[in-house]
Structure formats: structure tokens, C-alpha cells
Amino acid sequence: MNNRRRSSWRWLLPLAPLLAGAGLSLLLYSLADRNPTVYLSGQLSAVAFALGVFLALLLAVGLAIGDWAARRAETAVSQAAAQDRRRFLRRLDHELKNPLTAILAGLANVSAAEDDDARATAVHSVTTQVQRLRQLVADLRKLADLETRELEYAPVNLAALLEDVFALAQAQPEADQRTLVVSIPRAPWPLPTISGDRDLLFLAVYNVLDNALKFTQTGDTIELRAAEDDSRVLIEVGDTGPGIDPADLEHVWDELYRGEGARGFPGSGLGLALARAIVLRHGGQTAVRSRPGQGTLVSLRLPVRR
Amino acid sequence: MTRSASSLPLPHILLVDDETAITENLAPLLARAGFRVTTAGDGRAALQLAQNQHPDLIVMDVLMPQLDGRAALRRLRQSGDWTPIILLTQVGEAVERAMALEEGADDYLNKPFDPHELVARIRAVLRRARPGQPPLAAAWKLACGPLTVDRRARRAYLDEAELTLTPKALALLEYLITHPDELVSRDRLLDAVWGWDYPAGTRAVDTRIAELRRALGDDPVEPQYIETVPGQGYRFVGQVEAGR
Known part of the structure; x- marks a missing residue:
């Protein structure tokens, strides 16, 4: 936004010589005796040459300015990319540190265990952390794969897919203490069949729903619903959870991002990033709205025809 | 030594x-x-x-x-x-x-x-x-009774008639037929064929196996090709030969 404002102001610059010329002209005109007529004469060949020099200079200056602007834009992009990369590495470092610390402590407990029970507990905790690292690596690979992976497009019955996702979410232990509601339109017509990779779409919707399960508490309500207009299907997951801080809201789709309120929750921190990547690869869009204290609404829009 | x-x-x-x-x-x-x-x-x-x-x-x-x-x-x-x-x-x-x-x-x-x-x-x-x-695993053509799999062309035939299979189902068949008489878990099939783990992955495997059985006309109760090993996975039970 900042950039756009600067570039529109720049167009006022050509006005400066214009205004200066007009001012000088007015001044000379007012002093009638100081306003002599000036004749310029020269050979046509010289005029042609001078004109050529003038145009060449104009072109050179134009090109130089264009180059400079492009370089600036490039630097800005690469700086943003470098910053993204640094941020990602910092988060990755953080995500690796905790399980590794737990593993080190667990191994110390294994070697110091005095009875079988203590040893089994320690081994179990190490195994859990190893699984966590394994899931992180698997999700990172998925994210990297999504860029290049060839999608297996086939007709997908969205209503059936959403029912399946809902059934799987309901089978999660957290689901027992929350009210889960699913609403899929049947009248006047059912949701359209869309063209897509069913397994990936399943993963995308499930990740959003799983996220809602993770961040809500006992007694909260989670709704999975869908709607369509002729060109798009809208899939929404709404929850009455704690909501997301406005400062964190634009980052929820970032890889490994954890907002203040999301520290200490399980998961690789890649679920929503994966969901977004999948929806984008299907030509769709994602959005999130949230009110702290009221809840969060995540929406996925998918084109009906590709 | x-x-x-x-x-x-x-x-x-x-x-x-x-x-x-x-x-x-x-x-x-x-x-x-x-x-x-x-x-x-x-x-x-x-x-x-x-x-x-x-x-x-x-x-x-x-x-x-x-x-x-x-x-x-x-x-x-x-x-x-x-x-x-x-x-x-x-x-x-x-x-x-x-x-x-x-x-x-x-x-x-x-x-x-x-x-x-x-x-x-x-x-x-x-x-x-x-x-x-x-x-x-290195054979371009595999045969099991009337079933042949041409891995170069990525096609499968039953009694010379080409089977209509989704790419995943074909890949699944290819994996199973190259591992005959071996108990293959659903997780392993996911890893080998899908390349990913999915939240409902094991069900995705079952869906494709059902598709494969329909195409092959294979009875799950008395399977000629794919046997279900309850609670464990699947096993290709036919006699497989490398064709040319």
C-alpha cells in the first residue's frame, strides 16, 4: 500500500517544471520592456542532430528510471522472501527444540529408571515426541510436494466428502465435550460435484475442522456447513472458541505460525497452511474472520468448474 | 571369516x-x-x-x-x-x-x-x-492367470480386455502384484502408493481396493487376487509371473 501511494505522488513531479515555466513566463510578461523576442536559427541538419540527441537523452533517462524502479521492486521482493525464510527457519528451530528437549530428558529418565514402570513411562514419552517430529517432517514434505505434485482430478461428491470428514472429526476424543453440527444443503438441489483430488480436499477440510476441535474448549460449538452459488462452493467451519487476536489473524495460514493463544497446543503448525495450499491448487480461495471472545469462522471457496 | x-x-x-x-x-x-x-x-x-x-x-x-x-x-x-x-x-x-x-x-x-x-x-x-x-519389481509386464499388467503402458487387462481403473487403483494393483504372497498393511500402501499419510487414509485404501475388486470381479470371500487380512491389511494371493 505504501508503494502505491509513493508512485502516485511521483506523477506530480512533472508539474514542477511546468509550474516553474509558467511562473517565469508570467513574470517576464509583466515586465514588458524586459521581454524581448528571441529568434533561434540553425541549419536543418543541426536541428535534426540536436533533436536526435534530445530524444536519446530522454530515452536513456526513461530507461534508467525504469531499471532503477524494477531493481528496487526486486530487492523488496527478495528482501521479503529472505525475511519469510528467516521467519520460517526460526519457527522450525522452535518446533524442533521442544520435542528434542523432551527426548533428551526422556532418555535420561530411561537410563535412570529404577523399575519397569518408570522405564515404560519414559520410553512412552520419548516415542510420543518422536511421533511428533515424524508428523512434522511428513507435513513439511506434503507442503513441499503440493507445489509440484500432479493432482489426480476426478469428480468429487462434496456432500459425501463433508459427511466423511465430519464423521472422522466426531470420532476424535475432543469431540465428546463439544457440540458438533453439520449442515449440508439438500434442497432445492444437493451440492454440486466438483472436479478435484478427493484425498487432498478431504485433508484440507479435515485440517480446518481439526483446528477448530483443537482450539475450542468443553461446551463450545463447532459447525461445518456448506453452500453454493452456480460457480462456487463455500465450505465453512465456525466455532465458538476463544477467537484469534487481530494481530495474529493474517498469519494463521503461515507455515508453523503460532499466535500467542496457540502456544502449547498440539499439532505441527502446518494444518492450515496445507489446507490453504490445497484450496489454492484447486483454484479456490481461503478466508478467516474472528472475534476474540466470540469465535472464528474459516471459509474455503472452491470453483465448481475448472 | x-x-x-x-x-x-x-x-x-x-x-x-x-x-x-x-x-x-x-x-x-x-x-x-x-x-x-x-x-x-x-x-x-x-x-x-x-x-x-x-x-x-x-x-x-x-x-x-x-x-x-x-x-x-x-x-x-x-x-x-x-x-x-x-x-x-x-x-x-x-x-x-x-x-x-x-x-x-x-x-x-x-x-x-x-x-x-x-x-x-x-x-x-x-x-x-x-x-x-x-x-x-523390475518386470515391465506381470501376469497372474487371466490378469496382465503392462507397467510401461500403465494399463491392466483381464482376458485381453482392458480394465478401466483410476490411476491410484492401478498403482495399488501394481504394488500388490509385485509383492505377491506378502501381507501389506494399509499404512504401507498409503506410503507406497499415495506417498502421504492422510487422516482417513486407511479408508481411502479400502475404497480403492473395493474399486479394484469390482474391476477384477474378485470375490473378497474367496479371492483369486486380493485377500483381506482382517485387522492387518491385504495380500495378493495369485501366482505371479514376469511376462515380457
Whole structure:
């Protein structure tokens, strides 16, 4: 936004010589005796040459300015990319540190265990952390794969897919203490069949729903619903959870991002990033709205025809 | 050492990885599982050991210094050596699968893996191995009764009639038919065919197996091709031959 404002102001610059010329002209005109007529004469060949020099200079200056602007834009992009990369590495470092610390402590407990029970507990905790690292690596690979992976497009019955996702979410232990509601339109017509990779779409919707399960508490309500207009299907997951801080809201789709309120929750921190990547690869869009204290609404829009 | 080797009935495994952390931890585990283990740190050393010691099976990583696993495997096969090989990498994409077929490895295992899974794979490959002959995994055409799978053309036929299968179902059939008589878990099928784990992955496998059975006209109660092993996975039960 900042950039756009600067570039529109720049167009006022050509006005400066214009205004200066007009001012000088007015001044000379007012002093009638100081306003002599000036004749310029020269050979046509010289005029042609001078004109050529003038145009060449104009072109050179134009090109130089264009180059400079492009370089600036490039630097800005690469700086943003470098910053993204640094941020990602910092988060990755953080995500690796905790399980590794737990593993080190667990191994110390294994070697110091005095009875079988203590040893089994320690081994179990190490195994859990190893699984966590394994899931992180698997999700990172998925994210990297999504860029290049060839999608297996086939007709997908969205209503059936959403029912399946809902059934799987309901089978999660957290689901027992929350009210889960699913609403899929049947009248006047059912949701359209869309063209897509069913397994990936399943993963995308499930990740959003799983996220809602993770961040809500006992007694909260989670709704999975869908709607369509002729060109798009809208899939929404709404929850009455704690909501997301406005400062964190634009980052929820970032890889490994954890907002203040999301520290200490399980998961690789890649679920929503994966969901977004999948929806984008299907030509769709994602959005999130949230009110702290009221809840969060995540929406996925998918084109009906590709 | 040669003498003791010949007197021991233990299968000899050559374990190749440049990560000593991997070889140091896997070697004793494989030894406990009843194998004699030799280790090597790169492809070149592996080729030398393979020529001098004739192991029963080679477990090899892909990314290694000197000579990587793929190149070592190619050289071995070019010299007519069909020692069974398990490559420690993933083969997911169609392109990679075709490449893997050219390479002639017997099986693939993706890191990170459960070490017990490696032991199970080693046993399965050893059981399947036909001394001195290319493995089924490297055959371009496979046949089982009236069923033929043309892996180059990515087509399957039943009594000469082409089967209409989704790419996933075909890949699934290809995996099962190249691992005959082997109990394959749903997780393993997900890893080998889908390349990913999915939240409802095991159900995705069941859906494709059902599709495959419909196309093959295979009765799950008395299967001719794919048997369900309750609570464990699937097994290809037909007699498989490499065609040409």
C-alpha cells in the first residue's frame, strides 16, 4: 500500500517544471520592456542532430528510471522472501527444540529408571515426541510436494466428502465435550460435484475442522456447513472458541505460525497452511474472520468448474 | 571369516548409508533379528563389498558421497548382478515409479521408517528372491492367470480386455502384484502408493481396493487376487509371473 501511494505522488513531479515555466513566463510578461523576442536559427541538419540527441537523452533517462524502479521492486521482493525464510527457519528451530528437549530428558529418565514402570513411562514419552517430529517432517514434505505434485482430478461428491470428514472429526476424543453440527444443503438441489483430488480436499477440510476441535474448549460449538452459488462452493467451519487476536489473524495460514493463544497446543503448525495450499491448487480461495471472545469462522471457496 | 560365514545359516545383509548414526543403530538391530550384517559408508565401498562378499541382500540409502545409491544399483544390475536390493527412498510420483522400475530395486522404504518394518521387508524380499534373476519389481509386464499388467503402458487387462481403473487403483494393483504372497498393511500402501499419510487414509485404501475388486470381479470371500487380512491389511494371493 505504501508503494502505491509513493508512485502516485511521483506523477506530480512533472508539474514542477511546468509550474516553474509558467511562473517565469508570467513574470517576464509583466515586465514588458524586459521581454524581448528571441529568434533561434540553425541549419536543418543541426536541428535534426540536436533533436536526435534530445530524444536519446530522454530515452536513456526513461530507461534508467525504469531499471532503477524494477531493481528496487526486486530487492523488496527478495528482501521479503529472505525475511519469510528467516521467519520460517526460526519457527522450525522452535518446533524442533521442544520435542528434542523432551527426548533428551526422556532418555535420561530411561537410563535412570529404577523399575519397569518408570522405564515404560519414559520410553512412552520419548516415542510420543518422536511421533511428533515424524508428523512434522511428513507435513513439511506434503507442503513441499503440493507445489509440484500432479493432482489426480476426478469428480468429487462434496456432500459425501463433508459427511466423511465430519464423521472422522466426531470420532476424535475432543469431540465428546463439544457440540458438533453439520449442515449440508439438500434442497432445492444437493451440492454440486466438483472436479478435484478427493484425498487432498478431504485433508484440507479435515485440517480446518481439526483446528477448530483443537482450539475450542468443553461446551463450545463447532459447525461445518456448506453452500453454493452456480460457480462456487463455500465450505465453512465456525466455532465458538476463544477467537484469534487481530494481530495474529493474517498469519494463521503461515507455515508453523503460532499466535500467542496457540502456544502449547498440539499439532505441527502446518494444518492450515496445507489446507490453504490445497484450496489454492484447486483454484479456490481461503478466508478467516474472528472475534476474540466470540469465535472464528474459516471459509474455503472452491470453483465448481475448472 | 569366510569359513564362519559359510558355516552360519544366517542371511548376510550389506547395509549401506553414509550416516553412521543409521548404520550404528540399525546393524545391531538387524543382528538381533537374525541377520549377519556388514556395513559400508558409500556406493563405491558397497560395490566392492558386494563383489567380494556376495551378500544375500543389500539395504542402501540413495543420497551418499562418492557414488550414490541409485548409481551403485545401476552398475550392479548392468554387470548382471541381481542381488536383492532395498533402496531407502520414496517412490511416489508416476515418473519416479517408472524410473524405479528401470533401476531394478526389489523394494523401497521411505525414511523415517520403523526398524521392524525394515526387518519385515528384508524377510519378504529374501523369501521372494529368485537367485540370479531380476525381481518381479523390475518386470515391465506381470501376469497372474487371466490378469496382465503392462507397467510401461500403465494399463491392466483381464482376458485381453482392458480394465478401466483410476490411476491410484492401478498403482495399488501394481504394488500388490509385485509383492505377491506378502501381507501389506494399509499404512504401507498409503506410503507406497499415495506417498502421504492422510487422516482417513486407511479408508481411502479400502475404497480403492473395493474399486479394484469390482474391476477384477474378485470375490473378497474367496479371492483369486486380493485377500483381506482382517485387522492387518491385504495380500495378493495369485501366482505371479514376469511376462515380457
